[in-house]
Amino acid sequence: MRLLNHDSILAGKERSTLYRSTPRTRQNAADRAASIAEAARALLTESGFASATVKSVAARAGCSPGLLYTYFPDRAALLRGAFAHAAGHELAAVTRALEEAETVAEAASGLVSTFISRALAGARLADALLFEALPADVETERLSFRTSYAAAIAARLQAGVDAGEIPEQDTGLTARALSGALSGCLQEPIHDSGRSEFSEAEAAALIADMTVFTHRAIGVSP
Amino acid sequence: MRLLNHDSILAGKERSTLYRSTPRTRQNAADRAASIAEAARALLTESGFASATVKSVAARAGCSPGLLYTYFPDRAALLRGAFAHAAGHELAAVTRALEEAETVAEAASGLVSTFISRALAGARLADALLFEALPADVETERLSFRTSYAAAIAARLQAGVDAGEIPEQDTGLTARALSGALSGCLQEPIHDSGRSEFSEAEAAALIADMTVFTHRAIGVSP
Amino acid sequence: MRLLNHDSILAGKERSTLYRSTPRTRQNAADRAASIAEAARALLTESGFASATVKSVAARAGCSPGLLYTYFPDRAALLRGAFAHAAGHELAAVTRALEEAETVAEAASGLVSTFISRALAGARLADALLFEALPADVETERLSFRTSYAAAIAARLQAGVDAGEIPEQDTGLTARALSGALSGCLQEPIHDSGRSEFSEAEAAALIADMTVFTHRAIGVSP
Amino acid sequence: MRLLNHDSILAGKERSTLYRSTPRTRQNAADRAASIAEAARALLTESGFASATVKSVAARAGCSPGLLYTYFPDRAALLRGAFAHAAGHELAAVTRALEEAETVAEAASGLVSTFISRALAGARLADALLFEALPADVETERLSFRTSYAAAIAARLQAGVDAGEIPEQDTGLTARALSGALSGCLQEPIHDSGRSEFSEAEAAALIADMTVFTHRAIGVSP
DNA sequence: CATGAATGAGGTTTCATTCAT
DNA sequence: AATGAATGAAACCTCATTCAT
Numbered sequence: 021m022r023l024l025n026h027d028s029i030l031a032g033k034e035r036s037t038l039y040r041s042t043p044r045t046r047q048n049a050a051d052r053a054a055s056i057a058e059a060a061r062a063l064l065t066e067s068g069f070a071s072a073t074v075k076s077v078a079a080r081a082g083c084s085p086g087l088l089y090t091y092f093p094d095r096a097a098l099l100r101g102a103f104a105h106a107a108g109h110e111l112a113a114v115t116r117a118l119e120e121a122e123t124v125a126e127a128a129s130g131l132v133s134t135f136i137s138r139a140l141a142g143a144r145l146a147d148a149l150l151f152e153a154l155p156a157d158v159e160t161e162r163l164s165f166r167t168s169y170a171a172a173i174a175a176r177l178q179a180g181v182d183a184g185e186i187p188e189q190d191t192g193l194t195a196r197a198l199s200g201a202l203s204g205c206l207q208e209p210i211h212d213s214g215r216s217e218f219s220e221a222e223a224a225a226l227i228a229d230m231t232v233f234t235h236r237a238i239g240v241s242p
Numbered sequence: 243m244r245l246l247n248h249d250s251i252l253a254g255k256e257r258s259t260l261y262r263s264t265p266r267t268r269q270n271a272a273d274r275a276a277s278i279a280e281a282a283r284a285l286l287t288e289s290g291f292a293s294a295t296v297k298s299v300a301a302r303a304g305c306s307p308g309l310l311y312t313y314f315p316d317r318a319a320l321l322r323g324a325f326a327h328a329a330g331h332e333l334a335a336v337t338r339a340l341e342e343a344e345t346v347a348e349a350a351s352g353l354v355s356t357f358i359s360r361a362l363a364g365a366r367l368a369d370a371l372l373f374e375a376l377p378a379d380v381e382t383e384r385l386s387f388r389t390s391y392a393a394a395i396a397a398r399l400q401a402g403v404d405a406g407e408i409p410e411q412d413t414g415l416t417a418r419a420l421s422g423a424l425s426g427c428l429q430e431p432i433h434d435s436g437r438s439e440f441s442e443a444e445a446a447a448l449i450a451d452m453t454v455f456t457h458r459a460i461g462v463s464p
Numbered sequence: 465m466r467l468l469n470h471d472s473i474l475a476g477k478e479r480s481t482l483y484r485s486t487p488r489t490r491q492n493a494a495d496r497a498a499s500i501a502e503a504a505r506a507l508l509t510e511s512g513f514a515s516a517t518v519k520s521v522a523a524r525a526g527c528s529p530g531l532l533y534t535y536f537p538d539r540a541a542l543l544r545g546a547f548a549h550a551a552g553h554e555l556a557a558v559t560r561a562l563e564e565a566e567t568v569a570e571a572a573s574g575l576v577s578t579f580i581s582r583a584l585a586g587a588r589l590a591d592a593l594l595f596e597a598l599p600a601d602v603e604t605e606r607l608s609f610r611t612s613y614a615a616a617i618a619a620r621l622q623a624g625v626d627a628g629e630i631p632e633q634d635t636g637l638t639a640r641a642l643s644g645a646l647s648g649c650l651q652e653p654i655h656d657s658g659r660s661e662f663s664e665a666e667a668a669a670l671i672a673d674m675t676v677f678t679h680r681a682i683g684v685s686p
Numbered sequence: 687m688r689l690l691n692h693d694s695i696l697a698g699k700e701r702s703t704l705y706r707s708t709p710r711t712r713q714n715a716a717d718r719a720a721s722i723a724e725a726a727r728a729l730l731t732e733s734g735f736a737s738a739t740v741k742s743v744a745a746r747a748g749c750s751p752g753l754l755y756t757y758f759p760d761r762a763a764l765l766r767g768a769f770a771h772a773a774g775h776e777l778a779a780v781t782r783a784l785e786e787a788e789t790v791a792e793a794a795s796g797l798v799s800t801f802i803s804r805a806l807a808g809a810r811l812a813d814a815l816l817f818e819a820l821p822a823d824v825e826t827e828r829l830s831f832r833t834s835y836a837a838a839i840a841a842r843l844q845a846g847v848d849a850g851e852i853p854e855q856d857t858g859l860t861a862r863a864l865s866g867a868l869s870g871c872l873q874e875p876i877h878d879s880g881r882s883e884f885s886e887a888e889a890a891a892l893i894a895d896m897t898v899f900t901h902r903a904i905g906v907s908p
Numbered sequence: 909c910a911t912g913a914a915t916g917a918g919g920t921t922t923c924a925t926t927c928a929t
Numbered sequence: 930a931a932t933g934a935a936t937g938a939a940a941c942c943t944c945a946t947t948c949a950t
Binding site: 158166190202205 | 244308385392411414421423426427458
């Protein structure tokens with residue numbers, strides 16, 4: 021499966037440096053970059069993008085604002101990096117769930133339960149990833165991740181179609197619709213309600229209903 | 243059916259500055275407010291929210307920046323008003339399509355074809371309403387409209403359930419998922435592709451596929 | 465006794481008018497001007513100068529902002545007028561007390577008790593007149609009234625000197641000092657404490673102490 | 687003697703922007719803050735508060751407008767700081783004069799001569815500190831300094847009372863009245879006359895007369 | 909006389925980014 | 930490699946004043 025290379029964002033800019041690039045140097049640099057991205061991610065998760073100013077990210081990462089520009093070309097790249105860092109975990113979990121399933125029906129179940137249960141378990145992060153206002157420069161990253169989700173889903177659906185498990189369809193379209201549907205069904209509990217804790221029962225009910233929706237939508241025979 | 247009262251947003255602020263409220267006065271005021279909201283909407287549609295500064299909106303509306311504050315309490319309210327102005331039309335069209343249909347299957351078809359055909363016909367506006375980054379103050383309005391869409395859809399679905407046309411289900415959840423699915427299926431053509439013109443054939447194909455998706459998802463028997 | 469002509473401020477600007485100036489016209493005009501000044505005074509008393517915008521004064525006076533400029537050349541004149549309107553009453557009361565007294569000692573007592581008791585009785589107004597920040601254009605009026613107070617006091621003191629009741633002194637200087645002292649002794653109760661109600665006992669104590677201060681300061685033999 | 691801590695105003699805001707606080711860093715920061723406050727003070731003295739815009743203060747201090755906000759949280763704090771910077775010197779001089787005197791009579795003389803001679807020597811500054819219109823945000827600082835003057839005077843008077851040098855009295859009240867009297871006696875020469883140069887003889891005469899006033903007022907036996 | 913919508917200058921404030929050290 | 934003080938462009942918003950009606 022081919023994904024958009026979100027990781028490239030984390031690479032930041034080409035670092036012109038006076039120092040020869042030794043393994044030690046590179047390791048330190050990677051550590052720094054990671055600790056900065058991690059600091060940004062933590063701020064996002066805790067209080068949203070508005071609080072993630074360059075200064076506050078630097079403070080959180082324990083370094084100066086200036087140093088940050090050694091690792092990221094500008095603020096947008098930093099925030100995209102932080103977004104990708106967090107969203108990448110989610111995408112990986114969903115991708116794993118899709119790949120582990122034997123049938124397309126199981127894959128759909130796995131997709132729904134993985135997506136929803138992780139979102140409810142980390143509601144604050146999910147809110148940031150799915151619903152919060154983003155700077156225009158970062159919104160592109162969100163849309164790019166939606167595309168990646170759709171691609172992962174489409175690939176699995178296509179395998180299902182090829183295996184005759186589900187009807188012929190534009191699997192790309194179905195996948196984009198499903199990706200949107202999963203997001204749409206979470207707005208009320210995660211964003212509107214303002215809650216951040218959810219019981220197992222709530223999660224189970226939501227997952228059950230959305231699984232039915234998804235199975236029907238892709239044409240799994242009951 | 244009860245919708246969130248988005249129109250109230252257009253009312254702007256309490257106009258304590260108007261000393262006496264004559265019909266003539268009110269009409270002029272309403273005209274001005276509408277022309278300002280329209281200018282903002284045009285700017286959004288053409289070049290996104292970032293370009294909609296108070297100054298540029300005023301210039302576009304042919305008045306001074308200060309006058310905006312007679313009709314809107316602050317910039318966020320102005321932009322919310324512009325968003326609501328545009329989004330309200332779309333919501334009304336969709337609501338009409340839902341209400342005119344006799345069966346729930348027809349309602350679903352109407353929903354899908356109305357939503358998609360209007361979006362493809364006004365792709366730039368649809369992009370602004372559905373995908374572009376919004377200031378945090380305005381994003382709330384987008385989410386509020388999503389809720390209104392879901393409410394309109396849920397009401398029609400529930401009627402279908404009550405009439406025995408579709409299976410028992412949490413119609414609120416199904417509606418939110420569908421609302422998200424419709425949005426999700428448009429990202430690629432409307433936002434990612436960068437195109438703003440679409441052929442009838444393209445629209446028809448998309449509508450056809452999404453209608454199948456929707457009918458399956460809500461459980462309309464084939 | 466000659467006072468600065470504070471009333472001239474109330475005259476506002478020369479009113480060029482298309483109408484012949486009949487007695488009726490003049491009366492109406494005077495009424496309007498007075499009602500506007502009164503509205504401004506009321507706003508000052510209730511909520512200070514910051515709240516006395518041209519618009520709010522007009523609203524309070526039941527007329528349009530534009531009309532206000534028929535009677536006052538600009539906002540500063542309006543506020544000076546309102547200040548003079550209120551301060552003039554106080555000055556008149558003090559002047560009366562000074563003039564009614566037979567001896568300079570009684571005059572001093574009358575000055576102190578009139579000034580303080582009126583200030584405590586109308587603490588909100590006194591705060592505005594004595595302590596609140598004023599626009600630079602209006603502050604001149606406050607200083608001008610201080611001069612008028614000093615002039616009234618000086619005249620009475622000079623009579624006392626001439627009558628041999630108190631020692632030779634620069635009565636102008638003594639008067640200015642006393643005027644400042646009266647203001648100074650009220651800052652704590654009227655402004656700092658934030659209170660607006662004072663018991664008779666409090667007033668009596670303050671008056672008693674300040675009377676002693678004043679008698680000593682001007683040299684009334686005990 | 688406990689004074690209100692006006693110096694805290696100069697501290698500006700919590701400088702959370704300074705990452706590590708080294709002695710070198712602190713000294714530089716203090717220098718900058720002082721140079722900005724000094725620029726503001728100079729502007730006030732020369733042309734009043736209205737001219738002390740953030741931009742002009744920055745220009746005078748030789749830095750950018752934005753930098754001011756590193757040292758002061760907002761414009762009002764900056765102006766309060768500048769006011770306190772200047773007023774603090776005056777208060778310190780007066781306090782010193784009060785403390786150096788052996789008897790309460792000498793203290794009163796020292797108070798009067800210090801206050802008046804310094805005011806006449808720096809008439810433009812004195813005008814700004816005592817009489818000029820101030821923004822509401824800064825006027826609070828002026829009133830706070832009046833309170834501090836009164837406190838310093840009251841403490842010395844109370845010592846005089848305790849030593850039996852002057853009669854029993856509410857020394858707090860007497861002090862507030864004296865503080866007001868000193869201010870009141872300077873309005874004519876410093877503000878109304880528009881002059882900024884005064885001869886030794888003028889100063890001596892004013893001081894002599896006010897010393898008599900003050901001695902009488904507090905009850906020093908002749 | 910009276911209205912009140914319209915003007916528009918100008919101030920404060922934020923924060924991503926740079927660069928001398 | 931690291932610092933963090935300094936920059937400076939923009940944006941929002943207020944409100945005294947005017948003028949067409």
